[in-house]
Amino acid sequence: MQVNSCKNLRCENFGVPASNSRNDPNYRVSGSAKPVLSNQRSKKIQRPSTRVIICKKCKQSVSLKNNQAIVETGRSLLWHPDNLCCPNHDCTNHINALSVSDHPKQYLKKGKTDTGNQRWGCKECGKRFVITRNEQHPSRGPYSHLYIPTINHVLNSNKIKRIMEVLDIHPQVIYDNIEKAYKACVRFNRQREAKLKHIGEKQKKNFLCTDRQTYMINWRRRFDRRNIAIRSTATADCSSSYIFPVHTTYDPHADREIIHKVSHQRGDQDFTSALRRYSQYWLDDDYNLQEHGKKFPSTLLSDVDP
Template sequence: MHPLEGVSRWTNPDQPDAYIVIGTSAASKGRSSLQCRQCKETTALISNAAVVEERDRLLTWYRPTPMSACRTPGCENQGRDVVEAPEAYQRFGRTDTGSPRYRCRVCRRTFSSCRSVTHRLRQPEKTLEVYRYLINRVAMRRLCEIADIRPATLYQRIELIHERCRAFAAFHERPLLAGKLLGNVHIATDRQEHLLNWASAIDRRQSVLMATASAEGKSGYILAQHVNFDPDADPFACDLAAREAGDPDLHVGFRRFARLWLPHERLDASPSGDREAELTTHEDFRPASRGTPVHENIAMAAHFQVLRRLLAGADHIQFSLDREPGIERTCLLTFADRIRRGSLDAFLVRINKTLTVNAKRAALWEAEAALARERTNHPGRSDVEVLFAMLAARYRVAVQNIPRPRDRWIVHPYPAINEPERASVCLTDNGQRETGRLLQGYARASLRSIDRYFMQIRRKIHLLERPIHSSSADGRAFYGYSAYSALVVIRLLDIFRVTYNFHLTGKQKTTPAQRLGLTDRVWTLDEILAFEGG
């Protein structure tokens, strides 16, 4: 059965018996699945409540940061910003440092508004210096030596930079949530793995974080980036509450704490063939000491739910998806209504990442030779027209020889050197799509925009460079400059996403945010830090 057909039945209330639940026995260890009665294909059963809970947590990124608000517990004005609700407060002079003071009209308590987020720092100029070093491949210990600061000061400045970047990006990205018109967009989605070093010689198990990110193809703008980790959830308190709620005796999709990966799940887990089950049962996997991991399928589903909100103003969406487990099904289920209306197409992209540089160049030369022969056979046509004709010919052959649309992998006639042997298959080809539209989708299907961003992360953030696997460490990965804290990784990824979108320029001397229409200029690092509009 084609995935699109499964999406239609899943979301159709008129066919409630289209699926049956399997894996309800004790041997399944709580991992149930839905099986299609027609084709017998299965999909994992997850908690909708957990997805919504994680989506709402991720959407807090876009909330305004209350810079001046009543702090009295229980007051009805608590957390209401002066800018958003000026009628709730009255001016009440200034402090000795010149900051404006306000009085709450309900509880009559006073509070002050900071003139600057750095006005209490002894060396505010160090913040910009730390920011520059963080995004230019300087190791943490080396950064402390160059900037002449203590490690505690470094992490305090990272927290400050992260908060400023969050407020800056939230202010500029709120128009997307409000339905900003985007026209036709091409989104590339992939995941990147980050390993955390072991914290002590006693416990040498690793923590693995998965960062899911989506980039707009034409502009290169990173729309969203989410890590499967909740730094505010206490793993032991949540585990205790889950046991009291009876979660260990329930199937995963029906648990109260289905969103989080808790210690009792590792003890009860068994290999079931999926990536996360193998990860959670690996003896070298170490749960985080602060914060709690989020199940990968829940984190991925929440990521696409956030994208759904951000892309509400798009006329047509094309997804290019990497062949990561679960990405394609999650995307199809999230955007099922758009797929049925014909305003979204999804393509799975395959790239041969094992080729050497010489092999990539040889493949490119072969493609150029084939293009030259086609130019001779079609004089007067442009290169774009020739490539499109080659793609159309390959598609016709695939239609004739492969009856199932899901299996029609089309190799691009002219792949780039960074995407050797690129091939794609349309996941939304239900036989009713126009051939010209499908061919345009095959021509655009690419992961170049998101792969470039991931490459920049590895190259520019020293803390997130690929670790080294050594035989002396019994196969464990260790890198002396890698992070020990998941919270630091999350903050650095958020900082770099904002920097990449609004500060770093390409060959056209414009930023991704400019090309997407979210801003009209290049922002400097000190302007991002000093931004007060969030």
């Protein structure tokens, strides 16, 4: 995938992908590879804060995007509670997100564990892993009769403490019921949207409407009082009014410690985001540079092997 191209509709290079070469006949690269503080109060900075490509035809510039980060972001949006693949990050099945449910020929069954969970073996790298499924149905268990009332309270925006008082249950039971309801919604949505591909082939044109929202999240710990802005994108079909899933700029399956450790080992904090391994994620140095105007030692630097 190559998303870096000219965006000018009237230009001859519109949609023509850029090549990863200095001798590209259509584009030239400009800007510093080092991150620069983009603060309006600082007037001493004269060089651009992002790396761009400039079209040689229309002279318009486009911010450089990391193709690998875009592919990984698209794969993270396809997450499914049953869509698990090989956990080895260097395996082609993991890189291409070939799940056990969609590509069973890429894996072998290796028996079951003592608890009854299926054990799988990857044909590419030989890695063995276990898919842990919560086999307890919401209609079973000591608090099964409170599953639907719990979800109704959540949908009516009741607080967790209030739900605990009304239903007389432990907060972990509430969180488990929310998790079960979320996975059920994801499975139901996947079954419905699997038919959209065949429906879209019959229609020549599909008109979509897209909107963006920003959610402000309070700090998680009182020692780290950073308000987090999570942006979301919602899309609807204009003809049928069908609402597609709302995608947010948050990946709950990413490992923050591994991302920081690999980034500092590679020295990515000293380069602009387009040239990093995980350019779709913010590092602690990015936040400190944006908020305070200078770098502070990251708390994860001590975990990096010399």
